[in-house]
Amino acid sequence: MENFEFCNPTRIVFGKDILESLGKETETYGQRCLLVTGRSSAKKSGAYDRVKKGLQDSGITVFELTGIQSNPVLSKVHKGIEIAKKEKISFIIALGGGSVMDTGKAVAAGAKMNKDIWQVFEGREEVTEALPVVCIPTLAASGSEMNGFMVITNEESGYKLAAGSPHLYPKVSFLDPELTFTVPGDYTAYGGVDAVCHLLEPYFNGPDPYTPVQDELAEGLVRTIMSETKGCMRNPRDYEHRAALMWAATLALNGLTRAGVGNHPFPIHLIEHSISAIYQVAHGAGLAALLPGWMRWKASKDGPQKVAQLGQKCLGCHGERTDKEAAIKAVEAFEDWLSEIECPKSLSDLDISRDEHKKIAQNALFQSKIWDIDDTYNLDTIMEILSFCQ
Amino acid sequence: MENFEFCNPTRIVFGKDILESLGKETETYGQRCLLVTGRSSAKKSGAYDRVKKGLQDSGITVFELTGIQSNPVLSKVHKGIEIAKKEKISFIIALGGGSVMDTGKAVAAGAKMNKDIWQVFEGREEVTEALPVVCIPTLAASGSEMNGFMVITNEESGYKLAAGSPHLYPKVSFLDPELTFTVPGDYTAYGGVDAVCHLLEPYFNGPDPYTPVQDELAEGLVRTIMSETKGCMRNPRDYEHRAALMWAATLALNGLTRAGVGNHPFPIHLIEHSISAIYQVAHGAGLAALLPGWMRWKASKDGPQKVAQLGQKCLGCHGERTDKEAAIKAVEAFEDWLSEIECPKSLSDLDISRDEHKKIAQNALFQSKIWDIDDTYNLDTIMEILSFCQ
Numbered sequence: 001m002e003n004f005e006f007c008n009p010t011r012i013v014f015g016k017d018i019l020e021s022l023g024k025e026t027e028t029y030g031q032r033c034l035l036v037t038g039r040s041s042a043k044k045s046g047a048y049d050r051v052k053k054g055l056q057d058s059g060i061t062v063f064e065l066t067g068i069q070s071n072p073v074l075s076k077v078h079k080g081i082e083i084a085k086k087e088k089i090s091f092i093i094a095l096g097g098g099s100v101m102d103t104g105k106a107v108a109a110g111a112k113m114n115k116d117i118w119q120v121f122e123g124r125e126e127v128t129e130a131l132p133v134v135c136i137p138t139l140a141a142s143g144s145e146m147n148g149f150m151v152i153t154n155e156e157s158g159y160k161l162a163a164g165s166p167h168l169y170p171k172v173s174f175l176d177p178e179l180t181f182t183v184p185g186d187y188t189a190y191g192g193v194d195a196v197c198h199l200l201e202p203y204f205n206g207p208d209p210y211t212p213v214q215d216e217l218a219e220g221l222v223r224t225i226m227s228e229t230k231g232c233m234r235n236p237r238d239y240e241h242r243a244a245l246m247w248a249a250t251l252a253l254n255g256l257t258r259a260g261v262g263n264h265p266f267p268i269h270l271i272e273h274s275i276s277a278i279y280q281v282a283h284g285a286g287l288a289a290l291l292p293g294w295m296r297w298k299a300s301k302d303g304p305q306k307v308a309q310l311g312q313k314c315l316g317c318h319g320e321r322t323d324k325e326a327a328i329k330a331v332e333a334f335e336d337w338l339s340e341i342e343c344p345k346s347l348s349d350l351d352i353s354r355d356e357h358k359k360i361a362q363n364a365l366f367q368s369k370i371w372d373i374d375d376t377y378n379l380d381t382i383m384e385i386l387s388f389c390q
Numbered sequence: 391m392e393n394f395e396f397c398n399p400t401r402i403v404f405g406k407d408i409l410e411s412l413g414k415e416t417e418t419y420g421q422r423c424l425l426v427t428g429r430s431s432a433k434k435s436g437a438y439d440r441v442k443k444g445l446q447d448s449g450i451t452v453f454e455l456t457g458i459q460s461n462p463v464l465s466k467v468h469k470g471i472e473i474a475k476k477e478k479i480s481f482i483i484a485l486g487g488g489s490v491m492d493t494g495k496a497v498a499a500g501a502k503m504n505k506d507i508w509q510v511f512e513g514r515e516e517v518t519e520a521l522p523v524v525c526i527p528t529l530a531a532s533g534s535e536m537n538g539f540m541v542i543t544n545e546e547s548g549y550k551l552a553a554g555s556p557h558l559y560p561k562v563s564f565l566d567p568e569l570t571f572t573v574p575g576d577y578t579a580y581g582g583v584d585a586v587c588h589l590l591e592p593y594f595n596g597p598d599p600y601t602p603v604q605d606e607l608a609e610g611l612v613r614t615i616m617s618e619t620k621g622c623m624r625n626p627r628d629y630e631h632r633a634a635l636m637w638a639a640t641l642a643l644n645g646l647t648r649a650g651v652g653n654h655p656f657p658i659h660l661i662e663h664s665i666s667a668i669y670q671v672a673h674g675a676g677l678a679a680l681l682p683g684w685m686r687w688k689a690s691k692d693g694p695q696k697v698a699q700l701g702q703k704c705l706g707c708h709g710e711r712t713d714k715e716a717a718i719k720a721v722e723a724f725e726d727w728l729s730e731i732e733c734p735k736s737l738s739d740l741d742i743s744r745d746e747h748k749k750i751a752q753n754a755l756f757q758s759k760i761w762d763i764d765d766t767y768n769l770d771t772i773m774e775i776l777s778f779c780q
Binding site: 001002003004005006007008009010011012013014015016018177210211212213216217219220221223224227228240243244247248251256259260 | 392396400402607609614630638
């Protein structure tokens, strides 16, 4: 196990009817709130009305930043920062999916800065303070409700970049599985893929590290998410499936399974951010198109053992005679799961051709430089991974 | 899944040579520290000297409370509170096993109270503030380094009681696996049993709840702890085994696997606390003597399904035709593990006879009233469990 530090101070309030306590829980953060929301799903599900009423009943003045879309954009963040500064906002509530939560975090940080928040994403500034953030996720996917990360797309430059800070952990997140009942099948699946990918990137942390605790936790969450994603797609209004998927997706990127595995650069997220920045595909769909190829590439580089282990522990693969055979079967079984939940399995499935690889790789390389990733993920390597994913 | 709240703000610094940063990390908590230690193991391992030097190099004045033993006693807590108040201690460092950490927490709370800290254990007072606590565990077992619980024995009344508070989460805990290299085989085993028991009590949370996330996490940690305990006993100075056991034991009682399983009263800990209060057996040995019988009793009450599941997931049991058959095999396989790590498997193995059951049950009942446990664990039930454990 590698040395690590772990601290996740976010308070989780999980379950049915928990939004009733929202006003009481948030009044310590002041009286002027910026409510960040997406396009319309929170209004359709009734969550928007319940949140707004809860806040107003507690005497909190609510300002709004609405219409946040998938692959959330910098201009909306700037707009939110403007409101926050002008209206002397004391805390942020983000009600929505990962895009909404990440926008909320970026506004929370930007409201306390004199420089442009984009400089944080470019690695030229650090977040040193932020407004308190409260998250109310409506999708089981990003894990943003229990971590200090945010991903924003600069629509002018075409870069989708991630940044993080200990100051950006939500103070409290309200996880009500019923808010996800109305998520359509395709986005339920994309959310499941996103959460599985958050687990697999640190899981494949090198040729042969000894990380049994982290492996067990990741494998258990992968199994749960794979199974519960299907359960939620079959029965979208089943509380137990939605609850299990929601909590597993939150734990998938709260630092728990990464602690102790050593440095690892989330290369699939890095490459996918380029894909969704350039082609406007859904994040989870982009990840699905990359994961099988990336696992094959990983097996070719680090040896087949860990992919084989994934197959045996999570994908029902048994009886293969060699690790190499087992790794091949594992990736095929993973592709079967992607087929079952109607996700793409390759770049071709997204209508992205080989001719596009260089553009994607160059965009990804720019990110990797900001993330200060070692030379492993240079242009040639990214091109090679992309060819495995074609 | 049941509604829950989860918040664990403890910062973990894990790995090799981490104590070098101790002085720097703790200087925010003030300049006057009470160092709580056990009898001699921290001195033997060199940890004591390193900690003391680190603090003194940072200009921190160190006071000491030494000689804390297994089943830590109230008189030592009173002594620590006296020092803390007299010397205007600003923070506590607990260097040792669960007994030392729990004593440190009780002193931290008591130093901020005008009433006797024992009233907290008796449920008549609550902890409303506490001195900052820093833990440096030297044993993988109690999980006290990442939770808000403490267990203290009142040697006058013969009661060993638990109490908890959000104010008692350590601010930071330093987990250096090398500090556990010198733990002898029997205490390594007792620590493993303690950690497994922390997982199994919430795992057996009723006849048929749907908690796949919690089950997966608990099962993964149980497998790891069972295997790594043996690894550590075979190779006491193997860093990787000690690291995996240490981190798994910490996660076993940090709230993670309990969140969402609903109310559950830790009955085995409750009964064991009575046993170790009365007979001065090591906590882990007492738990080992109770666990197989308790699982048999559980299977008879709630049905054999969950015990069977444990057998299939963690104990290598396959091929049994019925759940009942599988549950019987599971308990036998668990007993095999206890034999391998040279632990008792019944009260008889501890030389405790049937004649003692009533005394144990009455002591346990007193605890259960303080814990406000429902009628499930009345005198008859505890007597019945004890008879399964004989």
